[in-house]
Amino acid sequence: GSSWDKCDFETNLCKALPEFNLHPVWIRRNGQSGMGPPYSDHSGNESAYFLSLSSEMQSSSATLRTNVFLPTDEEHICQIRFHYWVSQMSGALMVGLQKHSEDTITNIWQVSGELRNQWNVNNITINSTEKYQV
Numbered sequence: 001g002s003s004w005d006k007c008d009f010e011t012n013l014c015k016a017l018p019e020f021n022l023h024p025v026w027i028r029r030n031g032q033s034g035m036g037p038p039y040s041d042h043s044g045n046e047s048a049y050f051l052s053l054s055s056e057m058q059s060s061s062a063t064l065r066t067n068v069f070l071p072t073d074e075e076h077i078c079q080i081r082f083h084y085w086v087s088q089m090s091g092a093l094m095v096g097l098q099k100h101s102e103d104t105i106t107n108i109w110q111v112s113g114e115l116r117n118q119w120n121v122n123n124i125t126i127n128s129t130e131k132y133q134v
Helices: none
Strands: 026-030 049-053 078-085 093-099 106-111 119-126
Touching (some): 106 119
Antiparallel strands (some): 078 119
């Protein structure tokens, strides 16, 4: 059987831990927060929460790191489905994979400069023989 962990940011950051520096980079907000688009989540709900980059973050990078996932096997591959919104795009939105034994992060997906100002959805399938973070 498959087990789903759903994270919707309604109450907290859902184990997606920002790598904190002095200023909060990721802001948990909804479409009614007065911070500009998007004015709703991917389902059109204006009061539903999502994470947004703070406006000061024009130049540098911002990372969200998941909790540690256990190794996958033939029966249990991990599929991560996420919705994303891109407004002005100068940089790239990337998903990286860091395995337990490695110091480096391997880029497994990225988008840049397309489908702006609308919600998009993506599925990533991960197969790992050891613990990992995304």
